[in-house]
Amino acid sequence: MPELKRTALHALHAELGARMVPFAGYEMPVQYKPGVLKEHLHTRAAAGLFDVGHMGQVILRPRSGALADAALALEALVPVDLLSLAEGRQRYGVFTNAAGGILDDLMITNRGDHLLLVVNAACKAADIAHLRAHLDETCTIEVLDERALIALQGPEAETALARLAPEMAGMRFMDVATVPVSGGEIWVSRSGYTGEDGFEISLPAAEAEGFAKALLEMDEVEPIGLGARDSLRLEAGLCLYGNDIDETTSPVEAGLSWAIQKARRRGGDREGGFSGAERILAELETGPARLRVGLRPEGRAPMREGVALYAAAEGGAAVGHITSGAYGPSVEVPVAMGYLPAELARPGTTVHGELRGKRLPVTVAEMPFRPSTYKR
């Protein structure tokens, strides 16, 4: 087994008593001493600090010097309107394949003279190869291995971050700014993966530990591991690549049509022109055969990834399966998401999940399971 990589905050995790696990080739904290449940609730009540330095940060710089050239080139790989992405703004997108499936999901930021992409750790190497294979003529591609990435999430995140970086106070959801702090500058985006208001902060690896410690010294802020990160994003209805979206799921099936702007749809200024456009544009018009839905199992037993879903309490073949599921610490019931045929995907529909040989009722539910509190 290859040696696990470490983030810039590895020593700090050890100091904080984290339980470390292998994750996407990195040694990462799954939880700290309080445990997943308390860490989850703390993030929703105050502010949680997450090390997300395993994710990839990549800069695309147009060889022509004109940012529109980089934006248009990247539009061939993602069904997103990037030409209209203003400086200092960020958009969510997916890399699609020729079959209309999803290679990865990512954040794309306009930073004036370049685009900054943040991609999943497990897909990082493949994404970079994909970018090099398709964009090498128009862009230089720089992988920022020397930058750390941390997230600060929760209702007190703004108060906490403002003590170190007061200039970020005016930012709104999906704004991105370069903010001076003592000892340098940080790249802040007002976004996250918890359903809470919060920030993702890119900074030089050498400064990460000092910055994280300054935040952790504040009463509001506690370190949060990957375990709570997963239950937080699940309650927020956000997809986990590899579970809820993958190379077989289209963005339309995944309920990510909102991330495909009008300019890239049929009749738009730059209709199609991305991998898998044929399937994706057709699904946008006629509706997909199956859909990612929110699911609430009845009772207290969580239904996890892989649980088969049936239309009836007895008999018949499976009609879908759960892709993510857990107990939701804030909603205090089990929650899940999965794929169902379109005719069974309407909220309120009852289907059945097979758990330990028994079929138990599951209700299709609206997502997010808990209202998000983004500062729009």
Place this chain on the structure above:
Amino acid sequence: MKFTEEHEWLRIEEDLVVVGITEHAAEQLGDIVFVELPEQGTKVASGDDAVVIESVKAASDILAPLDGEIVEVNGTLDDNPALVNEDPLGAGWFFKMKIDDLSALDAFMDEDAYKDLID
């Protein structure tokens, strides 16, 4: 109190054996959010799945440590599964079983032997 290699504890209470999991096991499992208990009156053989516990991380099976009959279950865990984390050796017990011969408990580890196992 006696201990199994599966991190269960066994305690004789009158003529019954009370079964739960150890502090070590509860801590390793993490926050427990659901406990599925057997039905009262179930006859079990040693090694049968008796209880399912779901933590925030995963589902785990608790095995019947002995042949016998489940005569009482801890219904308070239905509404408050966190008791298993809060008080694993006390209020977080799972079930009481009736066995033919209480001397069967002699085969299990005592506290010192269990401590050696987990250290």
